[in-house]
Amino acid sequence: MTQIEHIPCLIIGSGPAGYTAAIYAARADMKPVMYQGMQPGGQLTTTNEVENFPGYPDGVTGPEMMMQLEAQAKRFETDIRSGFITKVDFSEGVHKCWTEDGHEIHADTVIISTGASAKYLGLESEQHYLKLGGGVSACAVCDGFFYRNQEVVIVGAGDSACEEAHYLSKLCTKVTMLVRRDEFRASKIMAERVKNTANIDIHFNTETLEVLGDGQLVTGVRVINRSTNEESEIPCTGFFVAIGHQPNTAVFKDFIELDETGYIKYAQPGTSKTNVAGVFVAGDAADKTYRQAITAAGTGCMAALDAERYLAAKGH
Numbered sequence: 001m002t003q004i005e006h007i008p009c010l011i012i013g014s015g016p017a018g019y020t021a022a023i024y025a026a027r028a029d030m031k032p033v034m035y036q037g038m039q040p041g042g043q044l045t046t047t048n049e050v051e052n053f054p055g056y057p058d059g060v061t062g063p064e065m066m067m068q069l070e071a072q073a074k075r076f077e078t079d080i081r082s083g084f085i086t087k088v089d090f091s092e093g094v095h096k097c098w099t100e101d102g103h104e105i106h107a108d109t110v111i112i113s114t115g116a117s118a119k120y121l122g123l124e125s126e127q128h129y130l131k132l133g134g135g136v137s138a139c140a141v142c143d144g145f146f147y148r149n150q151e152v153v154i155v156g157a158g159d160s161a162c163e164e165a166h167y168l169s170k171l172c173t174k175v176t177m178l179v180r181r182d183e184f185r186a187s188k189i190m191a192e193r194v195k196n197t198a199n200i201d202i203h204f205n206t207e208t209l210e211v212l213g214d215g216q217l218v219t220g221v222r223v224i225n226r227s228t229n230e231e232s233e234i235p236c237t238g239f240f241v242a243i244g245h246q247p248n249t250a251v252f253k254d255f256i257e258l259d260e261t262g263y264i265k266y267a268q269p270g271t272s273k274t275n276v277a278g279v280f281v282a283g284d285a286a287d288k289t290y291r292q293a294i295t296a297a298g299t300g301c302m303a304a305l306d307a308e309r310y311l312a313a314k315g316h
């Protein structure tokens, strides 16, 4: 029979939200156990240089920053484990969680910091340059700066794509926006702003066929206009994908309230509380607006402090 492990604090996910929660929880003597999840370090491990996290005047690479956060969490004896949580039962006072190999954990508090994953088109060439850090990105705020005074292409037609295209238009000489249908999905005001920006060129009914490059760096994209079936090439050094994010929250859906797109709903704005007492959320799993490492870290801190107060009120 497998032994059930009872712990004061379980942290699920290892991005900036999870590690910050771990640092605070460990220093408050809550003996946190962290399961790192499918992608240890989270989304930042797929970015290159991070220049906007305060305290790094010379910048830092995403993977390096995550290693430092992990080291800081370990310094205070966070029990960091590889593996992920595949099932939960939050129907009773103690929160039951199971790992992929069937290990059962009963946690007094749970901090969900499972993040979100950017959606990509799934083209081989896109994945090739994404992995190399050669010019494919899903975050204009993170990476736009590297393409200043250059020409970029962005795919998508929602609010995110419009916001990011507008952001890029201030840095780049030209932004070409690829919209797969003949209209935007974005709100009218966001779409109008894009349409009224001189250096944003919008191609409707247009899909990406291939990201072009020299093997190392992106040099353009090959696209097709679906209404004319005409193929063409657009030169660019950066290819931005802004077709939405998928929050990693499916495992919690039977117990935790999610919004219509799968993001966890805060039960009480201004806190990290979910609808289940003792279960808190931090980072992108509940944030479709800001999605920054620094905001994730901030909410990680909030979740640990809220969990600590919850335990204290229970007399732990």
Ligand code: NDP
Pocket (backbone or CB within 6 Å): 120, 121, 155, 156, 157, 158, 159, 160, 161, 163, 180, 181, 184, 185, 186, 242, 243, 244, 245, 288, 289
């Ligand atoms: P959305 O799901 O709203 O939009 C995704 C866009 O990507 C759609 O236009 C979709 O096209 C397009 N798309 C999806 N798959 C592909 C593909 N394979 N090829 C080409 N295009 C594709 O995601 P967002 O991230 O934009 O927004 C998520 C939520 O966050 C929304 O509710 C939005 O309103 C909100 N938000 C609000 C902001 C604000 O108010 N400031 C800023 C950012 C987001 P199609 O339309 O054809 O389906």
